Structure formats: C-alpha cells, structure tokens
Amino acid sequence: MNASDRTPADLLRSALATDPARPLLTFYDDATGERVELSVATLANWVAKTANLLQDELSAQPGDRVALLLPAHWQTAAWLLACFSAGVVAAPGGEAAAADVVVSGPDTLERALACPGERMALALKPLGARFPQPPQGFADYAVEVPSQGDRFVPYTPVDPHAPALVLPDGTELTGAEVTARALDSARESGFSAGSRVLSALSYDTWEGLAAGLLAPLVAGGSVVLCRHVGELSPEALERRREAERVTHTVM
Template sequence: MNASDRTPADLLRSALAADPSRPLVTFYDDATGERVELSVATFANWVAKTANLLQGELSAEPGDRVALLLPAHWQTAVWLLACSSVGVVADVGGDPAAADLVVSGPDALDAARACSGERVALALRPLGGRFPQPPAGFADYAVEVPSQGDRFAPYAPVDPDAPALAVGGTELTGAELVERARADADALGLGAGARLLTGSAYDTWEGLSTGLFAPLAAGGSVVLCRHLDQLSPEGLAKRVESERVTNSAV
C-alpha cells in the first residue's frame, strides 16, 4: 500500500486510511453454506478488539509465541493481524507445548491442551458464534472479544525486524513478510481493487499469502473459500461472477 509499510499491521492501517468501506475479506464455507463479508473497517475493528484481548487480558508481550491451530477462516485472518499489532509471533500450526499462548479451533482442542499458558478457543460458528458449552480450560473467544476496546495501541512499538510469523518451518520478520507479500502480489498480477479467489489452506506461506497478505499488500481483497472442493464447477463459475473475482489462486 505505502512504501513505508513494514509490518502487516502497517498494511492494514494503510488500507483503512485509503478506503475503509471497501471489502477486504469475503469468506465462504462450502460445507455449511456460510458467507461473511468484512469491509476494511469491520475487519480492522475485529483486529483491534482481538489485539486488546491479547495484550490486555492474556498479557501477551512482543516476542511471545502464539500457536495458531486454526483453519483458513476469516477469524484466523483477524488473529494473524492482531498478533502483528501486538508484536507477538504468529506460529501457524505450531507446537502448543512450546508456545506462550495457544489459539485453537474446535478440532484441535486436545492438542492445544499441551500449552501451559493461556488458551483461547474459537467455535468457528456462523456469525462468530460462541460454543454451546465452553471447553474446559479455554477462554471462549466469542465471549471475551466483544467487550474489548475498538481502538488499539501497543504498549511498545512493534519492531519490523523482529520475528512475526512462523509457518511450515519458515520464520519471517514483519518486514520480510511485507516484502514477500508485495512480491507475491506482483507475481499474481494483483493491483488496487483486485479480488483474489482462493481455496488454499492456511498451513503454508503460499496459502497465507494468497488468502490474506498478498491482496492486503496490493490494496485488493480476498474471497477466501473453505471446503471449496464441495462446490460444483457451475457453482464456482457463478461465485467468480457474483463476487467480481479478477484473479484466482485455486
């Protein structure tokens, strides 16, 4: 977005300043029929609330590692930017036993219990719904996040040269992440206003880049599809048309 942006949180701030009302993340779950669209402003509000939860309630500090045991989902995208805002390392699919905190979806709760620090569980239900019965030993994200503040300010400035993301055996600083995202955006032909459709998982850099970081770096948006293999070719063609998709990374 801006040449001076050196962290993912910087990219989000630039997107917010440029056009807060445009779509940023449009999420589909083709196993449930769920569709959620978040504008830049709405997404940034979720990020601010989540960052306040991380920093204030969970006492996360720059350099801490947060194991993210989550699928490709709009709430995962929120957590990735919240981690960047606080300055903690988002360890995607990381070892909970080696993490300071763990954030888990409903399918990874047993593994997440290996974390000796704070544990947060996401139900990943439509509209950000809470668990019908909160899992023992976890804070329910959907219960905790609504009361958090709508504006976020880190206690300490985030160092763009400090580790920010770990995925698939690769660790990147905030500045390296932004550089890679910009390069990927160029390789994908993304520009301002581009709409990139992807069904990739969030377990590799490529999946994270196409599913969030490259569109954000380009001033575009992502149509993030979970369980895309359950959609017929006709259904996919209809989605491409209805969502005004300009680029695809399926």
C-alpha cells in the same frame, strides 16, 4: 501500500486510511452455507479487539509465540493481523507445546491442550457464535472479544525487524520480511488495486497466507476466502467467481 509501511499491521492501517468502506475479505464456508463480508473498517475493528485481548487479557508480550490452530477463516485473518499488531509471533499450525498462547478451532482442542500457557477456543460457527459451553481448559473467544476496545495501541512499538511469523516448515520471518515478501507475491501473481482473489488454500503455508490475505492487502485488492470449497460443483464454483467478480483464483 505506503512507502512507510514496514509491517503487516502498517498495511492494514494504510488500507483503513485510504478506503475504510471497501470490501477486504469475503468468507464462504461451503459446509454450512455461511457467507460473511468484511470491509476494511470491520476487519480492522476485529483486529483491534483481538489485539487488545492478546495484550491485556492473555498478557502476551512482544516475542511471545501464539500457535494458531485454525483453518483459513475470517476470524483467523483477524488473529494473524492482531498478532502482527501486538508484536507477538504468529505460528499458524504451530506446536502448541512450544507456544506461550494457543488459539484453537473446535477440531484441534485436544492438540491445543499441550500449550502450557493461555488457551483460547473459537467455535468457528456462523456469525462468530460462541460454544454452547466453553471447552474445558479454554476461554471462548466469542465471549471474551466483544468487550475489548475498538482501538489498539501496543504498550511497546512493534519492531519491524523482530520475528513476526513462523510457519510449520520452519520458515521464520520478521514483520519487515513478511511485508516485503507479500509485495513480491502480489507482483508475481499480478495482483493490483481492485484485484479480487479467490483462495481455497490453508493459512499454514506462505502460499495460503499470501493468496488468502497478505498479497491482496498489500496490493489494494480483496479476498474471497473459501473453506470446504470441495463441496461445490465446478459449475457452482464458476457462478461464485462471476458473482464475486473474481479476477484471480488460487486453489
């Protein structure tokens, strides 16, 4: 983190400038056997493409609310950081009916139909694969995102004091507050440069967002994000910790 970092998007830019090749997020889905490792540069590329999709294709403007009906997943991390980059309000687990845009996984499509605005669906398949057929009423993220630009510049500079995150418990934070709170969480958890945090928490609580993305990012560490980790035996989980050189575990 640099002293000038005021938003979560600033944190990603600083990480990109410091060491773009280092691993930032390693994702496991223990129901499918998927493992994906993203460097800072790779995640930043997904964030840029997704932010361009938000701004240019979905016409999202600063202050618009984006309901993210998604599990803790590497693509969810890209969407969260894209929302912060574009100045829209990320609402993980938020009400679709109150959102300007909804982004849904395959298990929440019916709930997402309540959104009166644009609707995007993610198949959440290994390697970011698309749906065999886009769900009715939705665009398929895997179809729409590849053609987006690799560099993102918001039409309007992001105001660090504007709302940036709304959680299901009603907590509302500005971009500056998200960044400051992430720094506090990193300090409280003992995260530092080189820390490798295994998290099995969802992204619809502050604890899950902090452990699974924001606190390691602000500290210069990395994340091992695990979905369906209950499929693993304690012995298998311990082997993963050793193989991934995990320094902190949050379950």
